[in-house]
Amino acid sequence: MKPVKIGVMGLGTVGAGTLDVLQNNRIEICRRAGREIQVIQASARDIKKPRSCDLSGIQLTTDPFDIVRNPDIDVVVELIGGESPACDLVLQAIEHGKHVVTANKALIAKHGNQIFAAAQDKKVVVAFEAAVAGGIPIIKALREGLTANHIEWLAGIINGTGNFILTEMRDKNRSFEEVLKEAQALGYAEADPTFDIEGIDAAHKLTILTSIAFGIPLQFDKVYTEGITHITLEDVAYAEQLGYRIKHIGFARKRSDGIEMRVHPTLIPEKRLIANVDGVMNAVLVKGDAVGPTLYYGPGAGAGPTASSVVADLVDVVRTLTTDPENRVPHLAFQPDALSDHPVLPIEACQTAYYLRIPVQDEAGVIASISRILAEQKINIESILQKEPEPGSNQVDVILLTQPVTEKQLLHALAQIGSLPQLAGDIIRIRLEGMNA
Ligand code: NDP
Ligand code: HSE
Numbered sequence: 019m020k021p022v023k024i025g026v027m028g029l030g031t032v033g034a035g036t037l038d039v040l041q042n043n044r045i046e047i048c049r050r051a052g053r054e055i056q057v058i059q060a061s062a063r064d065i066k067k068p069r070s071c072d073l074s075g076i077q078l079t080t081d082p083f084d085i086v087r088n089p090d091i092d093v094v095v096e097l098i099g100g101e102s103p104a105c106d107l108v109l110q111a112i113e114h115g116k117h118v119v120t121a122n123k124a125l126i127a128k129h130g131n132q133i134f135a136a137a138q139d140k141k142v143v144v145a146f147e148a149a150v151a152g153g154i155p156i157i158k159a160l161r162e163g164l165t166a167n168h169i170e171w172l173a174g175i176i177n178g179t180g181n182f183i184l185t186e187m188r189d190k191n192r193s194f195e196e197v198l199k200e201a202q203a204l205g206y207a208e209a210d211p212t213f214d215i216e217g218i219d220a221a222h223k224l225t226i227l228t229s230i231a232f233g234i235p236l237q238f239d240k241v242y243t244e245g246i247t248h249i250t251l252e253d254v255a256y257a258e259q260l261g262y263r264i265k266h267i268g269f270a271r272k273r274s275d276g277i278e279m280r281v282h283p284t285l286i287p288e289k290r291l292i293a294n295v296d297g298v299m300n301a302v303l304v305k306g307d308a309v310g311p312t313l314y315y316g317p318g319a320g321a322g323p324t325a326s327s328v329v330a331d332l333v334d335v336v337r338t339l340t341t342d343p344e345n346r347v348p349h350l351a352f353q354p355d356a357l358s359d360h361p362v363l364p365i366e367a368c369q370t371a372y373y374l375r376i377p378v379q380d381e382a383g384v385i386a387s388i389s390r391i392l393a394e395q396k397i398n399i400e401s402i403l404q405k406e407p408e409p410g411s412n413q414v415d416v417i418l419l420t421q422p423v424t425e426k427q428l429l430h431a432l433a434q435i436g437s438l439p440q441l442a443g444d445i446i447r448i449r450l451e452g453m454n455a
Contacts, residue, residue, distance in 0.1 A: 021054035022336050025085035027107060028097030029062040029069055031205035032121050032148070035321030036095065036328045037071040047329065051336040059085050086111040093335055095328060096120040099209055105129045108144070112136045117339075119331040121148035121324055124213075127222035127238040130229075134349040141343035145331035150223040151176050151300040153323025154316040155330065160230050160304060161351040167306030169231040171271035173453060174302035175295050176223040178319030179207045179214035180246050180266040185296040188254050188263075194247070206298055206319040216245035217266065217281040224268035227302070228279050232272050232360065233352035237279075240362035244282035253375060253446060256417050257285050260403060262373070263293040264448065276363035285373050285419075285450040291315075292453060303453060311455030366426040371400065371450040374418040376435060377443035380407050384440045385416060391438075395431040397423050413442045419450060 026033055040047065040055060048054050060073065061082040079085065085094055086107055094111045096118060098104050104125045111118050112133070120126065126133070126146050137144045147157045151174065160169070175181050179201040186197040198215065201207045206214075213219040221241040229236045246266050257264050262285040271278045286293040291313055295301040300318030305311050317323035338346055348354060378384045385404070392399060398421040407414045420428070432445055 019053045021056040022051075022092050022339070023090050024055055024057045024093050024095060024332065025088060025091040026057055026060040026095045026097060027082040027085055028099070029060055029071070030097065031321045032324045032328065033060070033062070033097040034069050034071040035325035036097065037073070039322070039325040039329050041072055043329075047333060051333045053336055055332055055336060058090060059088055061085055082107050083110065086114060086116065091116060092339070093117045093119060093332065095332070096122055096125070097328070098122070099124070101125060101128060105133075108133055109136055112140050112142055112144070115140055115142060117142045117335045118144045119328055119335060120144070120146050121328055122146075123149040123219065123222035123226060127225040127236055130226070130236040130349075134354070137349065138354055143335050143338055143346060144349060145335055146226070147331045148324045148327035150226050151302060151314070152178060152316070152318040152320065153326045154300055154302065154314050154318070155327065156227070156302050156314050157230065158330075159312075159314055160227065161347060164304060164306050164309060164312070165351070167308045169272065170305045170307060171269070172227060172231055172302060172304045173267050173269045173292065173451065174224070174227065175265055175292065175300050176227075176268045176302065176318065177214050177217075177220040177266060178298035178300055178317070179211065180217075180220065181295065181300065181318070182206060182298045183215070184246060184249065184254075184264060184266060187249075187251060188258075189296075191251065201298075204298075205321055215247055217243040220266060220268045220281045224270060224279060224281055227268070228270040228277065230351040231270060231304070232277055233350070233356065233358050234277065234360055234362075235357055236350075237362055240279060242280040242282070242365040242368070246283050248446075249283050249448075253373075253448060256375065256403065256415070257373065258288075260401065260417070260419060261288055262286060262450070263288050265293060265295070267451065269451065272360070273363070276361040276367070278368045279362050280365060280368055283448050285448055286453055290453050303455065305455050366429070367424060369422050369424050371422045371452070372420045372428055373448045373450050374420065375446040376416045376418065376441070377413055378416055378438070379440040379442050380412050380414045381440050384438070387438055387440070388416065388418070388435055391431050391434045392420070395423070395427050397421070397427060397431055
């Protein structure tokens with residue numbers, strides 16, 4: 019059979035990694051795909067820049083639109099990132115009848131509904147395995163492997179940079195800024211690293227996972243998003259003393275009244291497997307009604323792992339070239355006309371347990387006042403920790419773990435605790451999930 023001809027847009031960390039994998043594993047990939055996959059054109063902003071990958075035989079251009087218009091190309095691989103020009107490139111590629119493979123979660127989370135409709139219309143495939151959790155085949159697992167199940171909830175460590183930072187802070191006492199710089203040098207971080215540390219990248223990925231899990235359209239604007247920049251070594255240490263780890267989690271749960279979709283730092287019992295996922299590794303825990311809990315683990319960022327997913331998508335696309343477009347796996351797992359309008363819930367309606375660190379003056383009756391306020395809001399205390407004050411100080415941290423409550427209940431209680439005269443600083447609150455599957 020004739021080789022399938024590919025154009026690669028972007029020769030950065032993932033683009034160069036993809037060319038390396040295609041070259042290094044050429045024979046194995048061809049045996050699996052049934053045809054040779056040949057990269058004939060690639061683009062970058064600076065085509066004179068030395069690259070780690072072998073570019074011989076590949077026509078280079080600074081204009082990625084040359085690739086989407088090239089009549090010899092069957093599949094375009096978008097590895098530029100961001101929304102512009104990526105969105106126009108992908109829509110034009112579809113318009114020209116080309117299949118698309120992308121690692122771009124921002125693009126899929128924000129423009130996926132439009133892109134999939136266009137692809138459906140033109141009977142082409144848009145594949146995006148690398149967009150979520152780097153090298154873990156989580157899209158395939160959720161969309162195909164778990165297709166028999168009602169998905170009840172999922173929780174994932176889905177940003178490698180953030181997990182790398184939290185792990186290094188906890189294990190080596192390193193500063194946030196220093197570890198972030200290392201993550202950038204290793205090629206893990208987004209072009210704008212605030213996307214990693216403020217939870218936006220995880221929110222992009224959670225948007226995609228939630229749609230595939232529950233069969234709803236992509237709704238990035240409805241994700242509650244909180245980053246990790248306010249996590250201190252102090253809270254990490256208190257959490258450890260209580261038997262928990264702090265992880266940056268994307269969490270989605272289907273309830274009868276709607277869907278919770280939230281990204282935030284989360285205390286997880288240290289005995290859970292997911293609490294022990296460290297460094298750049300990612301993991302996604304999925305609870306299906308038939309299968310029960312399943313856990314997917316692997317590297318969440320970096321050239322090789324991400325290229326592994328990009329190339330897997332390429333092989334999938336090559337295999338589907340000869341299949342009936344009506345009978346392909348739907349982009350969002352459910353048939354496009356079977357997506358539901360089950361609403362995404364506002365954060366006030368979400369329910370979770372909390373870790374609270376309340377700095378107070380060390381006076382008689384403070385804990386009683388806090389307990390009374392929590393009791394009035396029907397918030398049960400799960401455990402409580404208070405250390406002696408430092409020598410010469412009259413201030414102590416009261417650490418509380420609550421049982422699950424709605425965000426609304428907690429906010430009421432915090433407003434009242436906030437006006438206690440003994441309060442000696444800002445109250446820190448971090449959500450807590452038992453992840454008891
Ligand atoms: P890089 O920044 O390393 O590479 C981006 C590439 O696109 C570069 O070759 C760059 O050219 C080119 N480029 C950038 N802007 C433009 C533009 N405006 N027009 C044309 N070309 C442009 O990014 P990554 O490889 O890290 O990421 C690529 C995609 O993969 C992103 O969507 C990212 O979110 C996703 N991803 C990344 C992972 C990772 O670990 N890095 C993991 C999973 C997904 P030049 O080289 O000349 O500057
Ligand atoms: N910046 C992302 C991360 C890349 O650190 O997880 C992988 O999507």
